[in-house]
Amino acid sequence: MTPRKKRVKLFNTEALVKAVILLGFVTLLVWLVLTEQLPLYINPRFSLLIELSCGLLIPMFIIQLLDFLIPDCASNDLPCHTHTGRWHFIPFLAVLSLAFALPDNTLNANLVNSKGLNSQISVISTSSQDQPRPLASEFHQQKLIKVTNLNYTEAVSEINNFPQDYTGKNVVMTGFVFRSPGLTSNQFSLVRYVIMCCTADSLPYGVMCETAAGKNYADGTWLTVEGVIKMSKYEDGEVPTVKITSMQQIDVPKDPYVYPYN
Amino acid sequence: MYFIFLDSEEVTLENLLASRLSYISDMINWNNAVNFKIILLSIIIEAFPFMLLSVIVSAFLHNFVSEDTIRRIIPKNKLLSIIIACFLGIVFPVCDCGMVPIVRRLVLKGVPLHSAIAFMLAAPIINPVVASATAFAFRTNSSAVLLRLGIAFFVAFFTGMFIDAFFNKNQLKTSLQIHTHTHGCCGHNTANQHLHEYSCADKLIQTVRDASNEFFEMGRYLLLGAIFGALSQIVLPREILATVGKHSLISIGSMMLFAFLISVCSSADAFIAASFSTNFSLGSLVAFMVFGPMIDLKNLFMLLHTFKIRFVIWLSLVVASLCAIAAYIVNSI
Numbered sequence: 001m002t003p004r005k006k007r008v009k010l011f012n013t014e015a016l017v018k019a020v021i022l023l024g025f026v027t028l029l030v031w032l033v034l035t036e037q038l039p040l041y042i043n044p045r046f047s048l049l050i051e052l053s054c055g056l057l058i059p060m061f062i063i064q065l066l067d068f069l070i071p072d073c074a075s076n077d078l079p080c081h082t083h084t085g086r087w088h089f090i091p092f093l094a095v096l097s098l099a100f101a102l103p104d105n106t107l108n109a110n111l112v113n114s115k116g117l118n119s120q121i122s123v124i125s126t127s128s129q130d131q132p133r134p135l136a137s138e139f140h141q142q143k144l145i146k147v148t149n150l151n152y153t154e155a156v157s158e159i160n161n162f163p164q165d166y167t168g169k170n171v172v173m174t175g176f177v178f179r180s181p182g183l184t185s186n187q188f189s190l191v192r193y194v195i196m197c198c199t200a201d202s203l204p205y206g207v208m209c210e211t212a213a214g215k216n217y218a219d220g221t222w223l224t225v226e227g228v229i230k231m232s233k234y235e236d237g238e239v240p241t242v243k244i245t246s247m248q249q250i251d252v253p254k255d256p257y258v259y260p261y262n
Numbered sequence: 263m264y265f266i267f268l269d270s271e272e273v274t275l276e277n278l279l280a281s282r283l284s285y286i287s288d289m290i291n292w293n294n295a296v297n298f299k300i301i302l303l304s305i306i307i308e309a310f311p312f313m314l315l316s317v318i319v320s321a322f323l324h325n326f327v328s329e330d331t332i333r334r335i336i337p338k339n340k341l342l343s344i345i346i347a348c349f350l351g352i353v354f355p356v357c358d359c360g361m362v363p364i365v366r367r368l369v370l371k372g373v374p375l376h377s378a379i380a381f382m383l384a385a386p387i388i389n390p391v392v393a394s395a396t397a398f399a400f401r402t403n404s405s406a407v408l409l410r411l412g413i414a415f416f417v418a419f420f421t422g423m424f425i426d427a428f429f430n431k432n433q434l435k436t437s438l439q440i441h442t443h444t445h446g447c448c449g450h451n452t453a454n455q456h457l458h459e460y461s462c463a464d465k466l467i468q469t470v471r472d473a474s475n476e477f478f479e480m481g482r483y484l485l486l487g488a489i490f491g492a493l494s495q496i497v498l499p500r501e502i503l504a505t506v507g508k509h510s511l512i513s514i515g516s517m518m519l520f521a522f523l524i525s526v527c528s529s530a531d532a533f534i535a536a537s538f539s540t541n542f543s544l545g546s547l548v549a550f551m552v553f554g555p556m557i558d559l560k561n562l563f564m565l566l567h568t569f570k571i572r573f574v575i576w577l578s579l580v581v582a583s584l585c586a587i588a589a590y591i592v593n594s595i
């Protein structure tokens with residue numbers, strides 16, 4: 001290549017940094033898709049958005065790379081280059097390095113505190129009476145209620161809002177352990193994060209459980225429990241509780257969050 | 263006595279400091295770091311497509327649409343142009359994450375400031391995507407959707423009128439202050455030259471180049487906002503909010519502050535608002551859903567980068583007080 005003026009050279013490094021950052025983001029998105037980690041961040045329904053991002057980032061990357069390799073083409077109609085300072089790239093580099101440095105993981109029990117566990121709140125309110133209850137008639141006939149990924153929000157809100165319909169019935173469910181203040185040593189909540197759009201709007205949602213072995217499990221431990229629904233004392237009132245008859249510690253599931261209504 | 267006084271003062275100060283420090287050191291741990299990373303990335307992944315789309319549209323406008331065309335489209339009547347701007351979101355459902363670059367381009371292209379700002383404020387709320395998400399989140403309370411859309415229009419319209427009355431000069435920072443490729447020292451008046459001198463392929467390449475430059479210029483503020491938003495999600499406990507939920511005025515103020523801080527995108531915030539519905543007044547929830555998409559941390563960074571500081575301060579104040587007034591009326595009914 002021909003020798004260049006100093007100014008053009010400056011522009012060069014900038015194009016290189018930009019190309020590297022763009023490539024970094026494309027790599028991050030493609031890697032999240034290929035390793036099927038996308039559901040750990042956003043509702044899989046929106047995967048089209050990721051394709052859109054990639055589709056727009058890749059041409060930008062190509063142009064920046066070309067600008068770096070063939071500087072004349074870039075300086076054509078840009079008689080003066082930008083004065084983008086170095087610190088301007090810090091947010092991009094910081095986010096990228098954070099994304100690649102910290103291991104893949106799922107939201108853990110620590111966040112329940114700042115998000116606020118919902119089950120305890122909705123018990124107090126009576127506003128949920130006029131909600132549609134799609135699962136009620138099905139559940140009323142069953143002796144064993146199976147709470148799954150697909151029916152999680154409806155099933156848990158049935159148990160929390162209409163416990164009188166279900167006392168004495170058996171229930172099987174999966175979630176992680178979380179202890180709110182005010183629980184006795186054999187009580188804990190079995191919680192999952194319910195997510196609409198992305199993990200930024202995640203809401204912890206769960207049911208209170210009771211077992212003598214409860215204290216053996218730290219917050220955030222994933223359990224599959226089976227038990228009987230009954231009422232027990234919590235703070236000043238009574239709340240629906242799963243009296244555990246059997247439980248099993250499990251690994252963090254591949255799909256830890258609940259995406260309702262998909 | 264004096265010494266005892268000093269002593270006790272010192273102890274309380276020490277205690278205070280110790281409790282602060284222990285709170286901070288409690289917050290810094292591995293689990294919180296992981297949660298921070300996940301929330302940060304999810305905000306970014308969700309906002310990126312809108313941001314990228316916005317810079318592409320902005321660059322496209324820059325290279326392909328002349329100022330004359332835009333001037334011809336905009337209605338001469340002020341009221342009419344503000345009202346149309348408020349409802350443009352129905353045709354272009356955009357998220358607030360990517361509004362500022364488009365608005366800046368529109369203003370550079372000669373769109374009057376009042377209409378551009380009304381568009382910026384209303385479009386992220388008055389659009390089919392957000393309306394259906396809100397209707398879904400508040401399926402037990404259908405009035406929330408109507409209130410959200412209605413108040414968004416009210417705020418956008420009157421902010422537009424306010425800007426028209428008090429800010430008629432150019433409120434963009436000068437190009438010298440901004441340092442940018444897209445209109446840097448070349449000046450944006452070369453836009454029309456671009457239109458005639460280059461072939462279509464050249465213009466396409468230039469569009470992508472402009473878009474990527476603008477992406478780097480604006481994107482860093484989006485990332486900064488996302489970082490602060492994710493941090494406040496980790497650090498702010500909800501119990502603090504819950505204690506003020508029923509008080510009419512304080513609940514409005516705290517929900518607006520909360521919306522400003524967490525910077526969640528307008529298609530997702532209805533679900534967060536709905537999660538508060540049991541212990542917060544309806545007015546405060548609507549204020550949360552109207553104010554958040556209009557002004558939040560990540561937008562504020564971009565606005566401050568684009569517009570003059572005085573203008574951004576006035577804009578935020580007017581939007582905030584209009585939101586608060588509307589929400590207070592909702593609470594009083």
